[in-house]
Structures are given as structure tokens and as C-alpha cells.
Amino acid sequence: MQRMKVLIFAGSTRQQSYNRKLARVTAEMARASGAEVTLLELGDFDVPMYNADLEARGTPADVMRLKQIFFEHPAWIVCTPEYNASYPALVKNTFDWISSPVKSDPAWTEGFKSTRGKVVGVLSASPGALGGLRSQSHLVPLLLNLHCWVAPQNYALGRAAEAFDAEGRLVNEAARKPIQAVIDQVLFAAQRLNA
Numbered sequence: 780m781q782r783m784k785v786l787i788f789a790g791s792t793r794q795q796s797y798n799r800k801l802a803r804v805t806a807e808m809a810r811a812s813g814a815e816v817t818l819l820e821l822g823d824f825d826v827p828m829y830n831a832d833l834e835a836r837g838t839p840a841d842v843m844r845l846k847q848i849f850f851e852h853p854a855w856i857v858c859t860p861e862y863n864a865s866y867p868a869l870v871k872n873t874f875d876w877i878s879s880p881v882k883s884d885p886a887w888t889e890g891f892k893s894t895r896g897k898v899v900g901v902l903s904a905s906p907g908a909l910g911g912l913r914s915q916s917h918l919v920p921l922l923l924n925l926h927c928w929v930a931p932q933n934y935a936l937g938r939a940a941e942a943f944d945a946e947g948r949l950v951n952e953a954a955r956k957p958i959q960a961v962i963d964q965v966l967f968a969a970q971r972l973n974a
């Protein structure tokens with residue numbers, strides 16, 4: 780069987796981001812589960828705040844790159860921070876740009892081309908006790924609107940400031956089990972939907 784291509788990314792560009800650490804741990808685990816993983820750093824892309832006037836002058840090159848990357852991966856795992864009980868603007872801005880049709884490019888006139896039918900696992904991390912769980916409750920409807928299939932299993936890593944060692948390894952071994960459960964569901968569903 781061909782290895783499933785899984786895109787893993789965090790909704791944070793912060794240097795010491797807990798969600799970036801969680802994304803790295805999840806990427807290692809997904810690779811060990813046989814997936815072909817792309818660990819995406821949103822900070823590597825020069826994407827302005829969405830503005831339709833700006834877009835009318837031409838979709839930024841890095842948005843086009845992101846569209847292609849998301850399109851090429853049938854499965855994604857997103858690690859989202861929680862800002863004010865929701866997901867950060869970075870996550871919304873990224874999805875708004877990649878779901879906006881590019882009228883001047885016949886390959887990208889369909890807005891949901893890069894998001895439709897993707898199987899998505901949702902993780903979050905926060906220094907708080909709830910681990911960013913409330914951000915997930917807002918992110919899931921967004922993903923459904925983008926025509927994604929959201930894995931029923933999720934995981935919110937609480938007390939994230941104490942969860943990793945200096946090398947970014949998970950200190951709390953017990954957290955690996957629910958992360959693995961999300962990976963397993965994403966691979967299970969993506970393999971069947973793309974058989």
C-alpha cells in the first residue's frame with residue numbers, strides 16, 4: 780500500500796511554541812506509523828492579512844505555494860493554540876487565503892480545491908488546564924465548512940509549559956496514547972477515502 784501523505788502544522792510561528800513542539804512530536808509518531816509526513820512551518824510563508832483588494836491585484840506567491848501543498852496532502856493534522864477561547868488569526872487567515880478562488884488561474888478557480896475531502900485530525904496545546912480545547916470547538920466548524928472530514932478523536936495537551944523537555948520531547952509519556960489515537964484515525968479514514 781502507498782504511504783499516506785500527511786501534512787502536519789501548528790497555528791503558531793512563535794519560536795518556543797508548544798504547538799510547534801506538539802507538531803514535531805506528532806510528525807515523528809506519524810512517520811513511525813508509516814505515513815509520509817510533511818511538517819509545515821507557517822512562518823516560512825510570507826502571507827499578508829487577507830484583503831480582497833490586495834487579492835484583486837494578484838494572489839501572493841506564497842499563498843499559491845500553500846494551496847498546492849494543502850492540495851497534495853489527503854490528510855492533515857493541525858495543532859492549534861487557543862486565543863480568547865478560539866483559534867488564532869494565523870489559522871483563519873491561512874484557511875481564508877487558501878480557500879479563496881483565484882479567478883485569473885483556471886487551475887484554482889474552485890475555492891475548495893485545496894481543502895475538499897481532506898481528513899483532518901485536530902490537536903491543541905496550551906499552558907492552561909484545558910489544553911486549548913475551546914479553540915478546537917471553533918476550528919472544527921471551520922474545517923467542516925472547508926469540506927473536510929474531521930476525525931472524531933481529538934486531543935488537547937494541557938499544562939503545555941511543563942509537557943516538553945529541553946529537546947522538545949514529551950515529558951508526559953501518557954500523552955502519546957491520545958496523540959497516537961488521532962494519528963491512527965486520520966490514517967484509517969484517509970486510506971479508505973482515497974482507496
Ligand SMILES: Cc1cc2nc3c(=O)[nH]c(=O)nc-3n(C[C@H](O)[C@H](O)[C@H](O)COP(=O)(O)O)c2cc1C
Nearest residue numbers: 791793796797798799860861862863864905906907
Ligand atoms: C491574545 C491571547 C489570548 C489567549 N487566550 C487564551 C485562551 O483563551 N485560553 C488558553 O488556554 N490560552 C490562551 N492564551 C495563551 C496561549 O495558550 C499561549 O500563549 C500559548 O503559548 C500559545 O500557543 P503557542 O505556544 O503554540 O504559541 C492566549 C494568548 C494570547 C496571546
